[in-house]
Amino acid sequence: MMEQTSIATGSITRRSALATLAGVGAASIAGCLGGGGGGDGGLSGTIDASGSNTVAPITSWAGENFSNEYPDVLVDVDPQGTGAGFQEFCRQNSDVQSASRLITDEEVEICDDNDVNYDNLEVGLDGLAVVKNSENDWVEDITLEELKRTWEFESDVETWSDIREEWPDQEIALHARDSASGTFDYFTREINGEIGNVRDDYSATSQTNEIMGAVADNVDGFGWGGVGYLRAIEDDQPIEAVPVESDSTGGFFRPTRENVESGDYSPLARPLFAYFNIASLEERTDLIGSFARFYTNDAQQFARDEGFFAAPDEITDENHDRIDSWLEEVGASPDDLTVQAE
Amino acid sequence: MSTDTSDDTGEELFGDVDLGWEHLKNRIFLGIVFAAAMFGVVALGLLLLDIATDFYVGVTEFNINLGEFLTRDGSRREELAGFRGAIVASIMLMGVTAFLSFFVGVGSAIYLEEYAPKNRVTRLIEANLANLAGVPSIVYGLLALAALRNGIGLGPIVLVGGVALALLVMPIIIVSTQEALRAVPDGVRRGSYATGATKWQTIRRVVLPAALPGIFTGTILALARAIGETAPLLMVGALFVNRIPYGPFDRFSGMPTQIYAWAAEPSQHFIHLAAIGIVVLLTMMLFMNGVAVYLRNKYETEV
Numbered sequence: 001m002m003e004q005t006s007i008a009t010g011s012i013t014r015r016s017a018l019a020t021l022a023g024v025g026a027a028s029i030a031g032c033l034g035g036g037g038g039g040d041g042g043l044s045g046t047i048d049a050s051g052s053n054t055v056a057p058i059t060s061w062a063g064e065n066f067s068n069e070y071p072d073v074l075v076d077v078d079p080q081g082t083g084a085g086f087q088e089f090c091r092q093n094s095d096v097q098s099a100s101r102l103i104t105d106e107e108v109e110i111c112d113d114n115d116v117n118y119d120n121l122e123v124g125l126d127g128l129a130v131v132k133n134s135e136n137d138w139v140e141d142i143t144l145e146e147l148k149r150t151w152e153f154e155s156d157v158e159t160w161s162d163i164r165e166e167w168p169d170q171e172i173a174l175h176a177r178d179s180a181s182g183t184f185d186y187f188t189r190e191i192n193g194e195i196g197n198v199r200d201d202y203s204a205t206s207q208t209n210e211i212m213g214a215v216a217d218n219v220d221g222f223g224w225g226g227v228g229y230l231r232a233i234e235d236d237q238p239i240e241a242v243p244v245e246s247d248s249t250g251g252f253f254r255p256t257r258e259n260v261e262s263g264d265y266s267p268l269a270r271p272l273f274a275y276f277n278i279a280s281l282e283e284r285t286d287l288i289g290s291f292a293r294f295y296t297n298d299a300q301q302f303a304r305d306e307g308f309f310a311a312p313d314e315i316t317d318e319n320h321d322r323i324d325s326w327l328e329e330v331g332a333s334p335d336d337l338t339v340q341a342e
Numbered sequence: 343m344s345t346d347t348s349d350d351t352g353e354e355l356f357g358d359v360d361l362g363w364e365h366l367k368n369r370i371f372l373g374i375v376f377a378a379a380m381f382g383v384v385a386l387g388l389l390l391l392d393i394a395t396d397f398y399v400g401v402t403e404f405n406i407n408l409g410e411f412l413t414r415d416g417s418r419r420e421e422l423a424g425f426r427g428a429i430v431a432s433i434m435l436m437g438v439t440a441f442l443s444f445f446v447g448v449g450s451a452i453y454l455e456e457y458a459p460k461n462r463v464t465r466l467i468e469a470n471l472a473n474l475a476g477v478p479s480i481v482y483g484l485l486a487l488a489a490l491r492n493g494i495g496l497g498p499i500v501l502v503g504g505v506a507l508a509l510l511v512m513p514i515i516i517v518s519t520q521e522a523l524r525a526v527p528d529g530v531r532r533g534s535y536a537t538g539a540t541k542w543q544t545i546r547r548v549v550l551p552a553a554l555p556g557i558f559t560g561t562i563l564a565l566a567r568a569i570g571e572t573a574p575l576l577m578v579g580a581l582f583v584n585r586i587p588y589g590p591f592d593r594f595s596g597m598p599t600q601i602y603a604w605a606a607e608p609s610q611h612f613i614h615l616a617a618i619g620i621v622v623l624l625t626m627m628l629f630m631n632g633v634a635v636y637l638r639n640k641y642e643t644e645v
Contacts, residue, residue, distance in 0.1 A: 046497070046593065060582060061418040067585075076498070076593050077582045207606055232608035306418070307608065 043338055044072030045287045048094040051078075051085030052182050053206075054226055055098035055272045057306040058123055062295045065302070069294075070338075073287065081206075082182030083107075090116050095280035095288055099273045100126065100182030104195075117278040119326060121296060121319045122311050124303030127227040127255030128187060128268040131212065134238035135219040138167045141243040141252040144191065144267075150174075150222075152192045155199040160220070174202035175211040175223035183208075187224060190267040215239050224268075227255045228307030244268055260309045271311065272303070282330040289332070290339035292323050297342045397621050400614030411618060416584030416600060420611035423604075425619055427586045431500065431594035432626075436565050438504030438590055439511065444561055447515030454516070455523040456545055475513035482510045483577025491578065498579035501590040506574040511564035518560020522553040555641030559634045566630040570623060572598035597623045 049059050056079035063075025075096075080088070082099045089097035090111035099120070103111070111118060130147065132139050138160065146164065150157045150172075160167035177184040179196060189195045205211060208225040215221035216237040230241060243252035248266045259265040274295060281288045295302070296319040300310035320341045324334050334341070400406045414424025450467075458464040486506035490496050526549050534544040575581075580594055581603055587594040595603070597619060604616035 048497075056582070057418060064418050064584060074583065074585065074593060078498075078579050079582065209606060209608065226608075229608040232610060236610070 042072060043070040043287050043290055045074075045284060047073065047075045047096060047287065047291055049075060049077040049096040049098060050080060050088040050094035051096075051098035051275075052082040052100040052272070053079045054100045054126060054181075054183060055082075055123070055274070057228075058272065058299075058302050058308060059096065059098045059274060059295075061306055062298070062302045063291075065298070066291055066294050070290075073291075075291070081180045082185070083180060086110070089118070089275060089277065090114055092116055092277070092279070095277050096291070097275040097277075098123075099275055100270065101185050102273065103275070115279075118275050119278065119322060120273040120275045121292065121299075121322060122271045122315045123274050123295065123299045124272045124311055125260055125309040126270055126272050127260045127265055127309065128183065128224055128270070129227040129230045129241040129255045130224045130244055130268070131215050131222070131230055131239055132242050133215055133219045133221050134240050139222075139242055141245070143245040144247060147191050147244070148193070151176075151187075151198055151202075153197050153199055170220050173214070173218050173221045174199075175214045175221060176202055176204060177208065177211070177225060178204035178206050180206060183226060186270050187268070190270075212237075212239060227260075231307055257304075257309055261312070269309070272308065276326070278326055278329060281326055285327070285330060285332045286336065286338055289323065289327060289337045292326075293320075293337055293339040293341055296320055296323065297339070393617055393620050393624075396614055396617030400618050404611050404614050406611075406614060406618060408618070411615070412622070415586060416595065418584075420607075420609055420615065423584075423612070423615055425597070425600065425615075425622060427584060428595055428597045428600035428619070429622065430586045431583075432569055432596040432598075432623075434500050434587055434590065435503050435507065435594070435596050436569055438500055439507040439568050440561065440565055442504060442508035443512045443515055443564070447512050447561075448519050448557060451516045451519030451523060452545060452550075455520050456541070456549070471513050471516055475517065478573075479510050479571050480573040480577055482506045483574030485509065486574065487577050487579070498581075498593055499591050500587050500594050502578050503575050503580050503594065503596065504590065506578055507568040507571060510571065510574060511568045514564040514567070515557075515561055518563070519553070519557045522556025522560065523549060525556060526552045555637050559638045562630050562634040562637070566627045566634070569596075569630070570598055570627060572602055575599045576602070597626075 047063070049056075049063065051059070056077050060075070060077040060079075063077060066075060067073050077098075078085075078088075078094075079098075082101060085094070085097050085099070086103060086107040087110070088094045090107055091114055097118075102120075103118075130142060142163075149155060150163055151174075157163055157172070159169050159171050161169045163172075176187070176198075179185075179198075184198075185195045188198050192198060202223075203214065208229040211223045211225045212229050212233055215223050216233065216239040227241070230239065234240060241254045243254050244265070245251070246253050246264055246266055249264050251264070253259045253265045255265050255269065260269045263269075274292075276288065276292055281292075296316060299316065299319070300313075303310050323341075327334055327336075401408065411424050412429070413426055414422065415427040416425075417423040454464065454467065458467075483506050486502050486509075490502045490505060491498065496502050530548055530552065531544055534548045535541075539547070575596055576599060580596065581599050583593045583595045601616045601619045601623065604612045604619065607613065
């Protein structure tokens with residue numbers, strides 16, 4: 001008798017437990033539908049952005065501003081690096097791809113194989129700073145030829161005096177990015193003549209913070225990396241940029257805003273890009289198109305906010321023209337977009 | 343040195359044993375093993391000190407307001423960035439992980455302890471479990487990436503992260519549940535059978551209630567491990583979402599991945615935000631561990 005009652009209670013407990021589980025499940029599904037569904041009138045949806053570690057902050061900042069304006073939009077930026085990002089982008093896995101260099105022939109092939117049609121916008125300029133420790137008072141400038149001799153494959157530079165004779169006979173500690181980064185591709189192509197041409201005995205890392213920290217800690221430290229990382233610590237730590245020979249005007253220049261935006265700091269200043277998948281634009285014309293417009297309208301501000309440099313004004317106009325031609329390609333009119341060119 | 347002394351006492355009984363030297367060796371050995379034991383404590387202490395310093399500097403020099411930090415979502419602007427989205431995402435992630443791993447974990451432990459015959463199949467399952475517990479966490483992330491993201495085509499959503507973490511902690515839950523079941527004396531089971539109860543009744547009414555505190559302790563400890571896991575979430579691609587997820591199908595960035603993203607930022611402000619994030623994460627882990635210890639101590643003496 002006792003046993004029976006308690007079994008009955010037990011089954012009720014079990015039933016209510018099952019009911020609770022079902023409730024949780026239903027709530028989850030409801031949550032999903034609620035999150036996926038859009039608001040009325042405004043833009044909604046998720047934009048997937050892959051790509052460069054370097055450019056990600058600009059795209060991310062543009063996305064955050066876009067979300068503030070259109071709260072139902074999420075721009076999900078996954079900064080896996082330019083090369084890794086193109087692998088995703090060319091397999092239809094992302095709508096936007098930030099890139100710190102142009103697409104390579106190999107990547108074009110992957111995109112073609114998967115019928116991915118794309119085009120890019122130039123969204124800013126980055127300066128690559130060549131950095132030394134502030135205690136180092138002998139390196140006052142460096143030529144492109146000296147940089148090449150220091151960094152090229154099978155370089156025999158071990159001490160400062162190997163670079164320039166009057167510099168001390170102390171061993172150099174070299175720090176730079178590893179081969180997964182667009183920054184690495186850019187430096188090796190511009191300085192050493194070929195992507196991937198680099199000595200194999202430097203400290204390679206995927207974190208520019210580590211490069212800057214290592215050079216600030218060691219008087220014989222020498223390296224290169226995005227100028228934004230240098231700016232963040234140069235006031236507090238003994239590290240500074242070395243003036244580099246310019247291939248446009250002769251002379252030696254530091255990567256300041258003036259020098260980069262005027263074009264004097266060359267070749268170590270590079271354009272940054274955002275690639276857009278045209279198929280995504282065709283599918284969600286208003287969402288992707290409006291984001292491209294929004295990004296272009298304020299790209300100069302977004303780039304400067306994130307410690308980079310603004311692309312020239314002509315580029316903004318050119319970008320808007322490009323977006324117009326994409327829209328024509330997918331059979332839409334620029335007036336269809338929620339965001340208009342400013 | 344030791345040869346000199348042994349020469350002096352060479353003619354005495356046991357003269358070849360230098361007692362002073364032997365005692366010295368004894369003390370040296372004690373010193374070495376004590377240093378080994380203290381190594382972990384010192385390393386942990388230094389780590390905590392480093393984080394506490396960064397936390398302090400963040401609050402004082404960078405004027406990071408803890409209230410705002412806990413109630414704002416992430417942002418690219420360092421002065422606007424907060425941790426709320428990441429905290430909510432991590433809690434939701436733990437909910438999904440617990441839901442997915444608890445029932446399967448406890449179920450398989452009950453089978454293995456109470457029902458499974460001692461044969462080859464059982465031994466195979468147990469060997470597999472032991473191996474699974476040793477698999478690096480990033481492998482579970484890869485599995486979730488391959489099966490759920492590339493296979494089924496889901497995005498980097500809470501559910502996918504939860505599946506990766508659930509797979510990660512399941513072996514731990516199974517093993518701790520097995521131990522909790524084993525701790526229930528056989529006499530209790532036999533007593534239940536003697537009243538005419540079936541095996542299922544015995545397990546449900548007698549064994550499980552007695553083992554439950556142990557099972558919960560193990561589960562909470564497993565979740566405390568899962569909440570700090572970064573690698574599987576990075577593999578799944580959950581990194582840069584600066585907002586609260588509202589359900590298991592929303593994209594997210596949990597506490598460890600948010601900390602990871604901040605620590606890679608150039609700005610010192612972000613790096614100190616990361617330090618404060620670490621303090622929040624550690625506090626939550628310590629709290630979970632504390633609950634587990636409390637449960638264990640409270641129910642230890644019963645049964």
